[in-house]
Amino acid sequence: MVRGRCPGPWCSTEAPEAARVAAGLGGLLGPLRRALLRATRNAEGLPDLPEAQLELLRVLSSSPEGLSPGAAATRVRVAPSTVSNLVRAMSAARLVERVRPEHDQRTVVLNASKEALNLLEPVQSR
Numbered sequence: 001m002v003r004g005r006c007p008g009p010w011c012s013t014e015a016p017e018a019a020r021v022a023a024g025l026g027g028l029l030g031p032l033r034r035a036l037l038r039a040t041r042n043a044e045g046l047p048d049l050p051e052a053q054l055e056l057l058r059v060l061s062s063s064p065e066g067l068s069p070g071a072a073a074t075r076v077r078v079a080p081s082t083v084s085n086l087v088r089a090m091s092a093a094r095l096v097e098r099v100r101p102e103h104d105q106r107t108v109v110l111n112a113s114k115e116a117l118n119l120l121e122p123v124q125s126r
Contacts, residue, residue: 047119049095052078056086057095057116066099066109095119 041048049057059075060067067075073083087110090096095116099109112120 045122047122049119052076052082052086053090053095054120056083056090057112057120060096060110060112061117061120066111069108069110072110090116 037051038048047054055076056072059072063075069083069087070080073080076083087096087098091098095113097111097113099111101107101109
């Protein structure tokens with residue numbers, strides 16, 4: 001770089017305008033992506049669930065014996081607190097069941113509910 005000269009186009013007087021446009025587009029991309037995903041799922045008859053919930057359900061459905069929240073977090077590759085938040089919402093929606101094993105009432109095993117398995121059926125048959 002030559003002293004006193006900017007090495008790229010981002011240094012022009014148009015940079016603030018470009019940054020403003022980029023920020024505006026960035027704010028639209030998330031909602032657009034979600035709307036496209038929702039429309040695609042509806043068109044294909046797939047469940048309209050957030051991707052994180054679908055991923056957790058896939059992991060739980062592939063583990064008929066159930067998983068601890070920590071094991072589920074490891075398999076989904078998210079923080080344990082993320083699984084806790086997902087399970088809270090998904091339990092309220094009756095998609096995940098929390099079971100306390102008889103041999104250790106201090107622990108919890110997570111299972112996909114029958115309703116969740118029915119929702120996943122079209123996804124897994126593809």
